[in-house]
Amino acid sequence: TLRRARSLAGPLTVSGLSRPLSTSLTRAARKAGRAIIAAPAGPLHAFPPVQLRPGSAMGVGYSSGDVAIGAVGTVAYVDGDTVWSFGHELDAAGRRNLLLQDAYVFDVVNNPNQIGELGSTYKLASASHDVGTLSNDALGSVVGRVGALPRTTPVRITARDQDSGARRSVDSRVADETDVEDPLGSSLVSLVTPLAIGQATTNVLRSAPGKLSGDACVEIRVREMRKKMRFCNRYVGDSPAAGAESGFGNVVGSGAGSDAELALSLIGAYTGRALHVASVDAGVRVRRGAALAYMRKVTLPRRVRRGRRVTAKLTIQRYRGPREVRKVSVRIPSGTKLGSRRIILRGTDPDFADEGLFEDIVIDLGDEEGGDGGDGSALDVGPQSLDALRAAVESIERYDGVKLFVGRTRDGGVRAYRDPDLRLAGRVSTKVRVTR
Numbered sequence: 437t438l439r440r441a442r443s444l445a446g447p448l449t450v451s452g453l454s455r456p457l458s459t460s461l462t463r464a465a466r467k468a469g470r471a472i473i474a475a476p477a478g479p480l481h482a483f484p485p486v487q488l489r490p491g492s493a494m495g496v497g498y499s500s501g502d503v504a505i506g507a508v509g510t511v512a513y514v515d516g517d518t519v520w521s522f523g524h525e526l527d528a529a530g531r532r533n534l535l536l537q538d539a540y541v542f543d544v545v546n547n548p549n550q551i552g553e554l555g556s557t558y559k560l561a562s563a564s565h566d567v568g569t570l571s572n573d574a575l576g577s578v579v580g581r582v583g584a585l586p587r588t589t590p591v592r593i594t595a596r597d598q599d600s601g602a603r604r605s606v607d608s609r610v611a612d613e614t615d616v617e618d619p620l621g622s623s624l625v626s627l628v629t630p631l632a633i634g635q636a637t638t639n640v641l642r643s644a645p646g647k648l649s650g651d652a653c654v655e656i657r658v659r660e661m662r663k664k665m666r667f668c669n670r671y672v673g674d675s676p677a678a679g680a681e682s683g684f685g686n687v688v689g690s691g692a693g694s695d696a697e698l699a700l701s702l703i704g705a706y707t708g709r710a711l712h713v714a715s716v717d718a719g720v721r722v723r724r725g726a727a728l729a730y731m732r733k734v735t736l737p738r739r740v741r742r743g744r745r746v747t748a749k750l751t752i753q754r755y756r757g758p759r760e761v762r763k764v765s766v767r768i769p770s771g772t773k774l775g776s777r778r779i780i781l782r783g784t785d786p787d788f789a790d791e792g793l794f795e796d797i798v799i800d801l802g803d804e805e806g807g808d809g810g811d812g813s814a815l816d817v818g819p820q821s822l823d824a825l826r827a828a829v830e831s832i833e834r835y836d837g838v839k840l841f842v843g844r845t846r847d848g849g850v851r852a853y854r855d856p857d858l859r860l861a862g863r864v865s866t867k868v869r870v871t872r
Contacts, residue, residue: 447471449495451562452503452606453631454638461631465798475562476542477504485565486538488582489514494521495563496570496578497535499591499628501608503635508539508561509578517568517582529573529619533587534611536568536580566609573619587612589625591716595636598650598723604639606632614712618704625713626700627797630693637689637720644686646675649859650722652692656699656829659712665826667833669695672859674726674755674786688722690789697796699829705818706825726786728755729855731838731862734781736766740868743770750781750853752860766852772842772870779868780841781852783860 450458450472458474465472488494488511497506509522519536526532541561570580588609596603610625618624633652638644653668673687696718703711733751740746745767753759768779819825837854841847853860 447473447558448498448505448507449473449475449562450503450505450631451475451477452501452608453635456644457631457634457638461797464795467795467798470798471558473558473560475560477502477562483540483564485567488519488538488567493539493541493559493561494519495535495537495539495561496521496526496580497537497563497566497611498624499608499610500535500537500563500566502606503591503608503628503632504563505624505628505631506535506537506563508541508559508563512577519568519580519582520577521580522578523576525575526573526578527620528575531616532570532573532578532619533613533616534570534573534580535563535566535586535588535609536570536582537563538565538567539563587615587712589713589715591625591629591632593629593632593636593718593720595640595720595722597640598721602640604636606636606639608632612712614710617710623700623704623713625716626697626704629700629716629718630697630793630797633693633696633718633720634686634689636718637686637692637722641686641722645724646673646687647726648673648687648722648724649727650688650720652688652695652718652720654692654696654699654716654718656703656716657714658703659714660709661711661822661826663826665699665829667695667699667830669832669834670836670859671787672726672728672836673788674728675788687787687789688720690793691787692718692720694793694796695832697793699832702819702825702828706822707818707820708822711825726755727858728786729753729757729858729860730755731781731783731860731864732759734779734864734866736779736866736868738869739871740768740779741872742768742772742774742870744768748781748853750864752858754858764853766840767850768870769840769842769850774870774872776867777870778843778865780843780863780865781838782841782849782863783838784836785861786859 462472492511494511495508511521513520543560546557568582569586572579591608593606610628649672651670655664655666657664671688671691729752735749748766750762838852839849840852841849
């Protein structure tokens with residue numbers, strides 16, 4: 437058994453997540469050799485901050501608030517306002533800038549069949565109050581000081597159910613380790629933000645429907661940039677019900693979380709001076725059902741003039757609904773060759789939940805086997821100027837309407853039509869004669 441076993445890093449505790457999210461996250465972490473324990477958000481009754489003494493439960497927090505991630509151990513020694521704890525490393529990363537916290541232990545979960553580090557006994561606990569700064573993550577102990585708190589990044593997510601009008605918010609503060617060069621390789625805010633978005637959409641829906649539509653806008657403020665970076669996207673899913681064990685089966689939370697994680701990773705990959713993320717704000721709207729229709733037929737005038745707009749009759753069929761004909765204005769590209777040409781309209785397919793997002797999050801937690809593929813992608817090279825960074829982040833905003841192609845061209849087509857209420861999917865075409 438010991439020969440087949442994979443050594444687990446010190447366990448992390450995640451609190452504030454729904455069962456689907458926490459189950460999927462712990463499952464992905466287990467595959468990567470990382471132990472993550474899902475714990476309640478805290479005791480039912482509030483209690484004042486606890487003075488840390490030898491034997492006290494103590495937390496080291498990546499984040500605090502509605503989504504809290506960190507580790508809980510025992511204080512070993514106190515000298516004035518300096519505290520030594522754990523008796524082992526957290527990540528063995530050396531200099532840190534994490535939250536020093538007191539903690540509440542619900543119970544000690546004992547495993548009488550413990551073999552080495554495989555299935556070890558652990559404390560079911562959650563951090564409570566932020567009481568100082570953890571500054572050293574050494575092999576034999578973690579060391580911090582009670583008093584001033586580390587610099588943190590507020591993450592604020594608001595979700596609205598457009599069917600019921602309900603609103604839910606998730607607010608967390610994430611330790612900013614930019615000035616100690618992000619020891620885990622990625623910023624902690626890129627770890628917490630997608631989880632917070634997923635949790636907000638789960639909270640407002642209280643379910644995990646597969647047929648779901650919505651949109652999200654994400655705003656990121658960086659201290660070294662005058663203006664916020666912002667992007668918005670629409671998400672439409674027509675999959676079967678995701679179920680309680682699927683985690684990011686919520687296609688809106690998955691899509692928005694994945695886009696936010698990409699944006700924050702681009703900021704972390706910036707090759708110039710270190711950038712400090714000052715805040716992350718996201719607004720998510722969801723409604724049940726797939727706001728989706730499929731294009732079945734298009735009719736254009738027999739003769740069209742290149743560079744001019746023409747009226748197209750577009751036959752669409754709503755998802756599990758009736759067919760209807762819409763008149764839309766499309767422009768024939770000015771570079772279209774004269775003569776008989778096939779005009780193709782291609783829509784945007786529905787979205788699917790990104791279950792791989794959990795693997796990305798585990799990589800952000802410091803999985804040694806993870807990381808970028810080294811294939812020269814944008815995240816490997818990184819934006820080389822602030823203007824390039826802004827362009828890269830804002831390009832996450834995608835056009836999800838209908839594009840027009842002429843013939844079997846391999847270009848990206850031109851934007852033709854986008855319905856504000858429906859995602860149009862499918863492909864239709866017709867022949868026309870192009871004149872001057």
